Each structure stands twice: as structure tokens, then as C-alpha cells.
Amino acid sequence: MTLVCVNNVHKAFGDLQVLKGIDLNVAQGEVVAIIGRSGSGKSTLLRCLNQLEQHDSGEITIAEQQLDAGSMSPKELSENVGMVFQSFNLFPHKTVGDNVCLAPVVVRGEARADVEKVAREVLDKVGLADKYDAYPAQLSGGQQQRVAIARALAMRPKVLLCDEVTSALDPELVGEVLRVLEALAAEGMTLILVTHEMGFARDVADRVVFMHQGRIHEEGEPAELFSNPKTPELKQFISAVL
């Protein structure tokens, strides 16, 4: 089943055309890695998928619901799409547990006790059950990012968007976050990741999408794409990053 359907999407910031007609279908349970140079439109595409940016033209459908300005409230959107940011964006004034519990309680009106149980489950899943009462400032970057993943999971989204989630981390902390994502992928979570971790894209993604100058330039199975790039741009990109 197609969960996310992007059809001829354009987006410009002033005179700058960032997305020039994107077509992308993501099936349920699929893991799609979006790669490309900075400025190629990867993050903008991701942000259009949850309306942090409003696309100018084209269609985006998520779980068969069309995404237009005002067509879905933040609450409805959060039932479909979760997001993890490069800079974690945890709530610094709240404990890890409260970070995870806040949205289900405030947005969904779920009972606090039930939510706390879910919070402990998702924190356990990211390996941080013992940090329930810690504050974000007391955690390492890798731990903070795993809390951010747990916080997104507590809303039980259908698809999780990850925007360069390891780019702000020290190299030795990248692995722990990628392992969590790998486990999610293995569980059948639908993931769309913008990433610079080519090894991860190759090993975990079902499909890799290479973006170049606002378009999807090339896409395919990771093994094939990385070993046998068809366009000179991808060839150049791969040789630059590997």
C-alpha cells in the first residue's frame, strides 16, 4: 500500500526554485533514504511532507489524505507523520519522560498513566529506560536524539521523517542512533530519511533517492545505485562522499 504519495511538487523561496517537480511514492513499511548535496532540496522535501513548509504546487497525499494548506490540523497531521530533527529540539525544561508524554496528553487527551506506560516502552526501545527522570541537558547528543525518536514514536505515526538526525552528533555517537533506526526499520516502520550516512543508506534502506538541483536525479535499490550509478552527477557525488 502506498503511504506517502508525492506528485509533481514544486516549492520556491522567493526566486529560488528549491523543488522543481518531485514525484515520490513510499509504500508502507518501506525505508527510503534521500541523499544529495546540500542545497539539493532534500530537507525542504521532508519539511513539505509535514507542512513545516507549504508546497507551491503539485500534490502530497499521506495515508490517502491530501495535504494542502489547512487541510489537516497539526493534530491530524501528527497522527500520520512524525519527525526527528537534526538539532533534536527536545524541550529543555522537561524531563525525558515529560518530553515523551507531553504531546499524547496535551494533544490527544490520553490518560497520563497510560501515556507513561507507553513512554517507558518507547524509551526502553531506544535503550534509555533508565533516563526517564533525567533532563535533556544531562544527556549526550546521541541520547538526546534517541529521546527525540522515542518522543516521535509515542505519537504512533504512520511514517517517521528523519532530517539528518546524525549530522549534529560526534562521530562516536552516530552508531547508537543509527542502530535505533535500524531496529525500527526491521519492525516495519515506514521511514523517510535525509542522510549523509552512506553506509547506513546502503545497509538499511530499501530504496535510495538521489536529489540534485531540486529534482530526483536517480533512484533505485541501494546496492545497485551505489555500485552502478548511471548519471555522472551521482557518480561524482558518491566518489566525493565515500
Added chain:
Amino acid sequence: MIEFTLWDIVRNLLLAARWTVVLSLIAFVGGATVGLVLTFMRLSSRRWLQRFTSLYVDLFQGTPLLMQLFLIFFGAAAMGHPISAWWAASIALTLFTSAFLCDIWRGCLEAVAKGQWHAARVLGMNYFQTMRHVILPQALQLSIPPTVGFSVQVIKGTALASIIGFVELTKAGTMLNNATFEPFTIFTLVALFYFALCYPLSCYARHLEKKLYDAGLR
């Protein structure tokens, strides 16, 4: 001629210092109340409300407090409704304080990282939920040190009320000087009184700032 002992001087200044404290409290409580309303007006999506508040803030920040005091005190009299020095000082200091607090608090709200809005938004929170649970608690924490710090300015600002005849610390000092002709002693004492009021607040502001820093919010 009556002889003034040092104790007489100190006692009189101490009595006058009460009114400095009371006027400061009025200015601060009044200023905070009006400032809070202004802050939310500034945050409103209505353009004319935003414009009104920024004009208000610019006006009161861009003119000397003394002129504001004069305009209210003499202006009221000129319009046929003379008001007491008490009222004039309270109104002027309230308006002055509210303009600065509005600006301080707006800055604190804007200082909360943009990513916090984004994070709350993708978790499904609307504007009010985000304000209430994510932005305001952080802005409040950020605002405490500059707010306490500004209260020191308010205390010192009350000295200007002496010019329209309000008997507080500075005015009492002037009056005592007229009777004793010991300006150095008296104004040293007056300064020490102000310092005794302001210094603890400055220390407290610094302490709060350090606490904030330790909490990792900066």
C-alpha cells in the same frame, strides 16, 4: 536653629525610604501588569495591535523619564485636572516600567529557539498548546534575571519623583540638606540607602542568571 544629630538624619532618611520602596512596588506591580498585557498585544496577529505596542515602547524608551513625569504632572494640571505627586509618579513610573518590561519579555519569548516551535508543531500541538507548555515556561525562566535586574532601574527611577515634590529618599535628602548644610554627609547616606536597596537585587539577579546557566538553558 534645630541641631540635627547623625541619628536624626538617618532616622528621617529611613522614614522617607519607605516611600521609595512603596513607589517602587507600585511601579513594578503596575508596570508588570500593563507590560504583560502589552506583551500579548505585541504577540497578537493583528497588525494595528503590534504597531500600537511598538510605538508605545519606542515612545517611553525614547524619552527621559523626567519628561514623562513632567508631562503627566503638569499636563494633568494644564487640562484642569490637577493630580497629586503620588498619582503622577505612580502613573509615570508604571508606564515607563511597562514599556521596558514588554520589550524584555518579548525578547525572552523570541529567544526560545525556533526549533521548539517546530518540534511542538510536528507533535501536533496548536499555537496555544505550544505557548502554554513549551514556549512560556522557557521564556519565563529566561525572563527572571533581566526582570529582577530592571527592578533596580525602577528603584533608582523613583528618585526623579522628588522633582515634582514627592517626598521619598532623594527629596528627604534635599530637605535635610537645606536644614543642615551638610551635603556630603547627607547625600552619601542617601546613596548608601539606594545601594542597600539595589545591591541585594543585583546579587539576586546574578544568582538567578547563574542558576539558569547551570540548568543549561543558555
